[in-house]
Amino acid sequence: MTATFYQNKDSFLVAADCIIMGFHENELNILVSRRQIEPLKGGWSLMGGFVNAPESIDEAAERIFGEFTGIKDIFMEQVGAYGEINRDLGERVISIAYYALVNIDEFDTSLAEKYDARWVRLTQLPELVFDHNKMVKDTIGILQRKAAVKPIGFNLLGDQFTLPTLQSLYESIYQESIDKRNFRKKLMTMDILEKLDEKDKSSSKKGAFYYKFNKEKYDQLIQQGLHFSL
Amino acid sequence: MTATFYQNKDSFLVAADCIIMGFHENELNILVSRRQIEPLKGGWSLMGGFVNAPESIDEAAERIFGEFTGIKDIFMEQVGAYGEINRDLGERVISIAYYALVNIDEFDTSLAEKYDARWVRLTQLPELVFDHNKMVKDTIGILQRKAAVKPIGFNLLGDQFTLPTLQSLYESIYQESIDKRNFRKKLMTMDILEKLDEKDKSSSKKGAFYYKFNKEKYDQLIQQGLHFSL
DNA sequence: GGATTAAGTGTAATTTGAACGCTTATACAA
DNA sequence: TTGTATAAGCGTTCAAATTACACTTAATCC
Numbered sequence: 001m002t003a004t005f006y007q008n009k010d011s012f013l014v015a016a017d018c019i020i021m022g023f024h025e026n027e028l029n030i031l032v033s034r035r036q037i038e039p040l041k042g043g044w045s046l047m048g049g050f051v052n053a054p055e056s057i058d059e060a061a062e063r064i065f066g067e068f069t070g071i072k073d074i075f076m077e078q079v080g081a082y083g084e085i086n087r088d089l090g091e092r093v094i095s096i097a098y099y100a101l102v103n104i105d106e107f108d109t110s111l112a113e114k115y116d117a118r119w120v121r122l123t124q125l126p127e128l129v130f131d132h133n134k135m136v137k138d139t140i141g142i143l144q145r146k147a148a149v150k151p152i153g154f155n156l157l158g159d160q161f162t163l164p165t166l167q168s169l170y171e172s173i174y175q176e177s178i179d180k181r182n183f184r185k186k187l188m189t190m191d192i193l194e195k196l197d198e199k200d201k202s203s204s205k206k207g208a209f210y211y212k213f214n215k216e217k218y219d220q221l222i223q224q225g226l227h228f229s230l
Numbered sequence: 231m232t233a234t235f236y237q238n239k240d241s242f243l244v245a246a247d248c249i250i251m252g253f254h255e256n257e258l259n260i261l262v263s264r265r266q267i268e269p270l271k272g273g274w275s276l277m278g279g280f281v282n283a284p285e286s287i288d289e290a291a292e293r294i295f296g297e298f299t300g301i302k303d304i305f306m307e308q309v310g311a312y313g314e315i316n317r318d319l320g321e322r323v324i325s326i327a328y329y330a331l332v333n334i335d336e337f338d339t340s341l342a343e344k345y346d347a348r349w350v351r352l353t354q355l356p357e358l359v360f361d362h363n364k365m366v367k368d369t370i371g372i373l374q375r376k377a378a379v380k381p382i383g384f385n386l387l388g389d390q391f392t393l394p395t396l397q398s399l400y401e402s403i404y405q406e407s408i409d410k411r412n413f414r415k416k417l418m419t420m421d422i423l424e425k426l427d428e429k430d431k432s433s434s435k436k437g438a439f440y441y442k443f444n445k446e447k448y449d450q451l452i453q454q455g456l457h458f459s460l
Numbered sequence: 461g462g463a464t465t466a467a468g469t470g471t472a473a474t475t476t477g478a479a480c481g482c483t484t485a486t487a488c489a490a
Numbered sequence: 491t492t493g494t495a496t497a498a499g500c501g502t503t504c505a506a507a508t509t510a511c512a513c514t515t516a517a518t519c520c
Contacts, residue, residue, distance in 0.1 A: 004320065004321060005267070005268055005269060005320030005321055006243055006280070006320055006321060006323070009243050009280045010243075010280070010281070010282055010283040011241040011242055011243050011244070012241055012242055012243075012244050012281070012283075013236055013239050013240075013241050013242075014241070014242050014244070014313075014324055037235070037236075038235055039235060050236070050239045050240070051240065051242070051313070051324075052240055053240040053242075053322065054315070055315070056313050056314045056315050057311060057313025057324060058313065058314075060313075078310055078311065080308055080310055080311070081287060081308065081310070081311040081326045083244075083281070083286050083287030083288065083290075083326065084286045084288075085284070085285070085286050090234065090235035090236055091234060091235055091236060092283065093236070094244055094281075094287060094324075096311045096313065145375070
């Protein structure tokens, strides 16, 4: 392909880096891997790859995400573009960061092993290569702001979950503890959860009822002017 | 420069597009220009240009902003990366959008004329080339969310302004009317404005007192845990 | 000095958010 | 079988924030 309109312009390698987040044992986790190539081969890194010509940047991010996880159809949004000249020690690369929220329990670890990838607790995130720590930090900011007003947190859970689990998810997103009764009251007022008959007894003798997020009801209430807020 | 680490990877033209916003006659305005080059030469367009190799993407955006306005040191933040394959009809270009908030009255129009640029009311934005309307829409979303919790709106005003003007600024950002007394009460509670002795009599016989945003006081109060909210 | 115009001001009612402790269901051990 | 231990589940009170709402004032112009 030759330039037909824009000539004598510089061109750049463009990468997509994925901040893949999960929730496990009451903590947010991030998937990191050992970098496979030089420079900084073996360093802790986000999942990344180069954008190819025949794909959009969103598609590239989805492809890269799929390569590392085997999962399609996931909640994924752009964080932003990172374009400092020397951000990549190899050569000039502009990177577009994306974050994905996954249900860590449905996660197939076999692919991850291939890339020497592992989940690390957000609170114990190691130093990552290049500007990847900044990407993670920016992601957390987005997550904190967005989870408060959109029901994106449910992407981190299976399709049934208990209220104690949901609460601890929000506690780990906001990094602060929440009053149990106030939290439940707010949820019940919004009326977007469906209570199931089954209980999860793995973490208490009494057991906690499972709930489901009712997306149809949520959409309907939003159309009626409800504002999600947690 | 030859690739030393990353070989056989596709490279891309990268552009920066600027959503330049001002506030005039109680309305948000956006600077648009007639596109100077093919394809779609003459179409309404945001201010844009290609990123050059020796600059970061932020620097490119600042340079392009400066070329069109002559202004340095402006409030400018990234909106995001736009990377659909055919978003630019010329050839494949990945664009990083930035928005800037400027004081429209200090604006030098001579440079703008050179590029056939003009301010148009946000409510009467014409159809722009490529995905520029989407960039504007995304910017408005960011502005609405961010102006509510950070004092970025003041960038759209001169360093002195009246309360009626400030209120109408927020009304045009949120696209809804605000009660005068409640608006003032909230501002006064935050205690971040400094009342001046002078009045602006251009829009009423009584005249409205000028105020200044006190950044030092604001920073200090933020450190003490105050949350800006309007 | 009377009319016009937008600026400036306070209070009551409602809603929202924050704080707080006891009861219940179940498993497991004695 | 009874007792004990554990986390789940539940309601009320108080404070704070938000909303709704109407008259007075300063200055200009005629």
